[in-house]
Amino acid sequence: MRTRWAVRLDWPAGDHEFGCPRGDEAAARRELERVRSFWSRGPMRPRLRLARISAHDFDLHASARRGCKAPDCP
Numbered sequence: 001m002r003t004r005w006a007v008r009l010d011w012p013a014g015d016h017e018f019g020c021p022r023g024d025e026a027a028a029r030r031e032l033e034r035v036r037s038f039w040s041r042g043p044m045r046p047r048l049r050l051a052r053i054s055a056h057d058f059d060l061h062a063s064a065r066r067g068c069k070a071p072d073c074p
Contacts, residue, residue, distance in 0.1 A: 009046040
């Protein structure tokens with residue numbers, strides 16, 4: 001199973017999404033800081049963190065699991 005590092009965005013409504021997939025943690029941390037900088041200027045501020053996620057789950061969240069609120073997601 002192929003896994004990636006991704007930025008997880010947790011929204012106030014309880015749903016979440018994943019973005020900026022990277023193959024290594026260092027690259028993902030750079031993306032996390034870039035995303036944090038982007039969202040820090042606006043009125044909506046999701047909680048941000050890094051998550052290790054399989055490529056399959058990442059693809060599912062991009063298509064079939066939009067607005068996911070499952071507590072067992074990475």
